[in-house]
Amino acid sequence: MRIGIIGAGQIGGTLTSRLTKLGHEVFVANSRGPASLADLARETGAKPVPVREAARTGEVVVVTIPEGKIRDLPRDLFAGVPDDVVVIDTGNYYPRERDGRIGDIEVGMAESRWVANQLGRPVIKAFNPHFRFEIYF
Numbered sequence: 001m002r003i004g005i006i007g008a009g010q011i012g013g014t015l016t017s018r019l020t021k022l023g024h025e026v027f028v029a030n031s032r033g034p035a036s037l038a039d040l041a042r043e044t045g046a047k048p049v050p051v052r053e054a055a056r057t058g059e060v061v062v063v064t065i066p067e068g069k070i071r072d073l074p075r076d077l078f079a080g081v082p083d084d085v086v087v088i089d090t091g092n093y094y095p096r097e098r099d100g101r102i103g104d105i106e107v108g109m110a111e112s113r114w115v116a117n118q119l120g121r122p123v124i125k126a127f128n129p130h131f132r133f134e135i136y137f
């Protein structure tokens with residue numbers, strides 16, 4: 001499969017490594033741009049791309065960045081991306097340690113529903129031991 005990965009840290013980097021080994025074609029992006037991913041590309045064979053390209057190239061797109069940074073992604077990131085492209089969210093909400101307070105989550109909204117709202121796309125929560133398999137529309 002063609003798989004887009006937005007975020008190349010602990011989770012995104014590990015998925016890039018595992019998925020390329022399994023024969024998938026991986027397009028990986030971070031906040032600093034493709035040049036900063038040269039080592040990961042060399043080690044795994046993944047293609048480093050800008051964030052928008054990662055969202056548009058995959059048959060599956062994994063969004064794996066700190067929850068608070070979801071707001072920094074382009075609002076139209078998935079505009080025009082076909083509905084059958086599955087978007088996976090791995091995020092956790094850590095208000096004190098990392099993300100700052102997110103009002104909607106503080107008053108009870110499920111974290112992945114908040115992510116889905118920000119992205120304007122349904123997401124599937126996965127690769128995360130804190131949650132059961134869940135789908136947010």
Ligand SMILES: NC(=O)c1ccc[n+]([C@@H]2O[C@H](COP(=O)([O-])OP(=O)(O)OC[C@H]3O[C@@H](n4cnc5c(N)ncnc54)[C@H](OP(=O)(O)O)[C@@H]3O)[C@@H](O)[C@H]2O)c1
Nearest residue numbers: 007008009010011030031032064065066067069072091092
């Ligand atoms: N690590 C775990 O064991 C684990 C387990 C379950 C869930 N999670 C959750 O999964 C998410 C990712 O965790 P992680 O541990 O992989 O994080 P991490 O190691 O801190 O990596 C974060 C990645 O996100 C990228 N990023 C940040 N802002 C971005 C933006 N605006 N556009 C594109 N890329 C951006 C960073 O790129 P730059 O370096 O270029 O800024 C970096 O590659 C978090 O929500 C975390 O809580 C993590």
